[in-house]
Amino acid sequence: MQFEKSAFKFLQDLQKNNNRDWFTEYKPVFVNIQSKIKEVFLEMQENLEMHDEIEKMKIYRIYRDVRFSKDKTPYNPRFAVSFSRLGKHLRGGYFLQIKPGETLLGGGFWQPEKEDLQRIRKEIEQDASEFREILQDKEYLKYFGGQFGGDELKSAPRGFDKEHKDIDLLRKKGFVAIRNFTDAEVLDSNFLSELDVTFKALRPFFNLFSDVLTTNLNGESLV
Template structure:
């Protein structure tokens, strides 16, 4: 698995982000995508050992396209500068929490949780945190979780308490969140280490109670 080739390809793509260059280097793109696919397969194999909800999930169901989505395009560059995948029950577009990886030179990161849950799901997550604050705090303060995700859940948040919640609620800062995602960054040197897959899956396993808490809340009946 030549992760150095993958990083080099993405670095060159960032410097030449236009269709003519991609057409000329299409073979390199397919080789780089193959490397990333192998990485995701290894991560999926290891993660399925402790996350049975992902059994049956295939690599093609997890990987995002490198082409930008025009609806969200903020520049004229037609391609993303990273390759990414979402290890989520039901595949990358499923409305459930999961585990993520994005490889990008100098900015590789992994994550777990749920970004932009739908309003009804967000309401259920907030309700679960409110009802089961001690359990949520225990997850956030667990040693393994703190080691990999010391900042806890991050994302967009409200300026004021969400409707129906008191400003004195002990979990108010978490109730204000509109995203529930934890992340960990890796340098290029760390990506190239032989234990990179092991380090990522260890972090995913540390995040599993957080992912399961969110999933149970989101799947709870109205």
């Protein structure tokens, strides 16, 4: 199973005709494509469950909430899905966006809760060596370029030394790994396998953060 050219064509057309009249006319086309996309996402979940424990799958709606946005276009021309890991001990989640020219895979902690972010920062402040090891991991370097994506502060977070040797990590507001794909890669018959291999490369990252978020600074379990 794979993503079809018809799905890409629909998204490209929607980008050019992002209005309700056009979408209403082509709603039957969308419904048919959406059904096929869901089948692909379900296969992704099956692949993930071969090597991880997944709690739930969330398929994102194509309809945009424009109430508080300057961009009033009613639709988001993409197909997107996320998978949450199961249980208190398994932190982190997987994400995929299919969008012409902007397809990406992501994983990690995009907007962690305040308490979780503080816990991660305290761990980095005390000893960031294991975080650095993740960034230098062979598979992580191959697929994610040896960096954590996500927003960051311009200066040190409150209560942390702005001269700390790991200030680049302490400034992070989230910790995510991102891999971009070309349109040709998305339409390749091997794409789902490539996604799964990439998701597997996140495991050391998830293992470290799960350990940090389920223990205190002394390494004692909190769950």
